[in-house]
Amino acid sequence: MFELIGIPPQALFGQMLLGLINGAFYAVLSLGLALIFGLLNVINFTHGAQYMLGAYVAWLLLNFLGINYWLALILAPVVVGAFGILLERLMLRKLYHLDHLYGLLLTFGLALIIEGVFRNLYGISGQSYPVPPVLTGGYNLGFMFLPLYRGWVVFFSLVVCLGTWLVIEKTKLGSYLRAGTENPTLVQAFGINVPRMITLTYGFGVGLAALAGVLAAPIYQVKPTMGADMIIVVFAVVVIGGMGSIMGSVVTGFMLGLLEGLTKVFYPEASNTVIFVVMAVVLLIKPAGLFGKAS
Amino acid sequence: MPDTNPELQLEVSDLHAHYGESHILHGMNFAVPKGEVVTLLGRNGAGKTTTMKAIMGIVQKRGGSIRFEGQELVGLPSNRIARLGLAYCPEERGIFSSLNVTENILLPPVVKPGGMSLQDIHGLFPRLKERGYSQGTKLSGGEAQMLAIARILRTGASLLLLDEPTEGLAPLIVQQIGDIIRDLKRRGYTILLVEQNFRFAATVADRHFVVENGVVVDWLPNDQIGQSTEKLKKYLGV
Ligand SMILES: Nc1ncnc2c1ncn2[C@@H]1O[C@H](COP(=O)(O)OP(=O)(O)OP(=O)(O)O)[C@@H](O)[C@H]1O
Numbered sequence: 001m002f003e004l005i006g007i008p009p010q011a012l013f014g015q016m017l018l019g020l021i022n023g024a025f026y027a028v029l030s031l032g033l034a035l036i037f038g039l040l041n042v043i044n045f046t047h048g049a050q051y052m053l054g055a056y057v058a059w060l061l062l063n064f065l066g067i068n069y070w071l072a073l074i075l076a077p078v079v080v081g082a083f084g085i086l087l088e089r090l091m092l093r094k095l096y097h098l099d100h101l102y103g104l105l106l107t108f109g110l111a112l113i114i115e116g117v118f119r120n121l122y123g124i125s126g127q128s129y130p131v132p133p134v135l136t137g138g139y140n141l142g143f144m145f146l147p148l149y150r151g152w153v154v155f156f157s158l159v160v161c162l163g164t165w166l167v168i169e170k171t172k173l174g175s176y177l178r179a180g181t182e183n184p185t186l187v188q189a190f191g192i193n194v195p196r197m198i199t200l201t202y203g204f205g206v207g208l209a210a211l212a213g214v215l216a217a218p219i220y221q222v223k224p225t226m227g228a229d230m231i232i233v234v235f236a237v238v239v240i241g242g243m244g245s246i247m248g249s250v251v252t253g254f255m256l257g258l259l260e261g262l263t264k265v266f267y268p269e270a271s272n273t274v275i276f277v278v279m280a281v282v283l284l285i286k287p288a289g290l291f292g293k294a295s
Numbered sequence: 296m297p298d299t300n301p302e303l304q305l306e307v308s309d310l311h312a313h314y315g316e317s318h319i320l321h322g323m324n325f326a327v328p329k330g331e332v333v334t335l336l337g338r339n340g341a342g343k344t345t346t347m348k349a350i351m352g353i354v355q356k357r358g359g360s361i362r363f364e365g366q367e368l369v370g371l372p373s374n375r376i377a378r379l380g381l382a383y384c385p386e387e388r389g390i391f392s393s394l395n396v397t398e399n400i401l402l403p404p405v406v407k408p409g410g411m412s413l414q415d416i417h418g419l420f421p422r423l424k425e426r427g428y429s430q431g432t433k434l435s436g437g438e439a440q441m442l443a444i445a446r447i448l449r450t451g452a453s454l455l456l457l458d459e460p461t462e463g464l465a466p467l468i469v470q471q472i473g474d475i476i477r478d479l480k481r482r483g484y485t486i487l488l489v490e491q492n493f494r495f496a497a498t499v500a501d502r503h504f505v506v507e508n509g510v511v512v513d514w515l516p517n518d519q520i521g522q523s524t525e526k527l528k529k530y531l532g533v
């Protein structure tokens with residue numbers, strides 16, 4: 001059947017897997033953005049830089065302290081998340097009463113500064129991060145070869161997204177978050193410390209970005225521009241899924257990664273633009289996004 | 296330190312409040328005795344909601360004094376105020392659309408022992424039990440108002456602030472809300488009620504304060520409402 005359309009199955013499934021991996025990063029990153037946007041009303045342009053920081057913290061931990069991938073998977077999000085909490089406390093907090101635009105400008109500026117500092121320190125060529133030993137190699141599934149680490153990235157990203165979704169939809173904490181996204185003033189008047197919840201949510205969203213960075217480190221080069229390259233696409237994903245929609249950002253992330261992979265097979269010239277074309281179409285037909293509620 | 300009367304659960308003295316540059320409350324004075332139902336009556340824009348929001352700390356720019364069980368509330372953030380045992384049912388009801396009915400009821404954290412259980416609440420509002428899994432937005436006006444009241448009964452708060460709970464509701468529902476308020480009073484709650492409909496207020500309250508342009512201009516015990524109807528009509532412009 002595949003021969004009929006002139007595409008070898010190895011190539012098709014290989015590209016689909018690559019697409020799924022990109023989709024996994026899109027999903028984890030846009031999930032964090034959606035959480036932050038929902039509660040803080042801030043479009044966190046620093047997200048890409050925080051993803052890059054996650055990868056660098058993992059790389060630094062490995063090269064200077066000999067701390068392995070598995071520990072870095074926990075430590076890097078904690079360290080970068082703590083840095084996010086500091087940003088929220090010292091800067092972002094002062095902008096909530098102003099228009100969205102100010103938060104966007106601040107986080108955009110911060111992204112440029114962070115990226116600049118790392119360019120200065122490490123150049124632009126990038127460092128490589130080894131695949132953890134237990135995840136090297138892969139399986140021949142017959143129709144395609146599955147590199148183990150890539151399978152892990154897709155699996156683990158799904159677990160993280162589903163776990164986050166479950167916490168938001170099914171727990172008490174999640175109900176505070178959902179309610180706080182709708183009407184923070186009233187939630188606070190019920191006795192919840194909303195400013196603290198906002199700080200922790202920002203820290204968690206930033207931690208998710210850093211987690212994606214650690215996952216990415218063995219696949220892509222660890223380099224200062226990795227976040228800037230990624231974040232443009234992730235913003236398109238968020239727009240397509242619908243600003244602030246949790247499930248929307250996860251599903252859209254995976255779907256668009258897949259779409260990108262398929263485009264590489266069938267019409268490679270368009271693979272870099274297909275997401276933006278979808279974004280334009282969605283904006284014209286359903287401006288609130290596929291999963292967004294029109295306000 | 297001024298004397299505090301232990302029988303008074305809430306004492307508001309010389310309360311001022313601002314929205315940005317606009318000065319809305321100009322020295323409100325009134326008190327709510329423990330276990331009573333007390334109303335704030337007044338026309339549109341008199342400052343009744345603002346008074347509620349100032350008590351809850353939702354309006355932060357305020358001056359003067361608000362004492363709850365002797366403790367000063369001016370200066371505290373609203374989450375701390377709620378933890379002392381005050382609960383607020385806003386005029387716009389504030390039902391969360393991303394939560395279902397039961398999640399809405401369970402949302403406000405328990406701040407003191409002695410609140411009603413979910414079973415008690417379902418006993419008082421059977422309709423909310425039937426509609427437990429409905430999304431908060433899918434309710435009728437009456438159901439939404441019941442939910443907004445039900446939601447603050449679990450927390451153990453002893454002072455309930457109800458902002459126009461009968462607004463826009465059919466007469467039959469208004470009657471039910473009256474029954475519920477009397478029931479809550481029997482259960483020992485103290486209630487501060489904002490109303491424009493003084494005929495309804497007269498069926499539930501022990502005393503009334505009249506608000507005009509951000510000050511309390513008059514007050515009367517409920518048993519004098521009959522002989523003061525004309526005066527009240529003038530205050531309320533009806
Ligand atoms: N957020 C706000 N910003 C500025 N002014 C406000 C705000 N909310 C209310 N006001 C003004 O404050 C005054 C008092 O309003 P408030 O809502 O307290 O009146 P109210 O007595 O509750 O009236 P109603 O019976 O219509 O609910 C009004 O003049 C109103 O225009």
Ligand SMILES: [Mg+2]
Nearest residue numbers: 343344345386
């Ligand atoms: Mg009002």
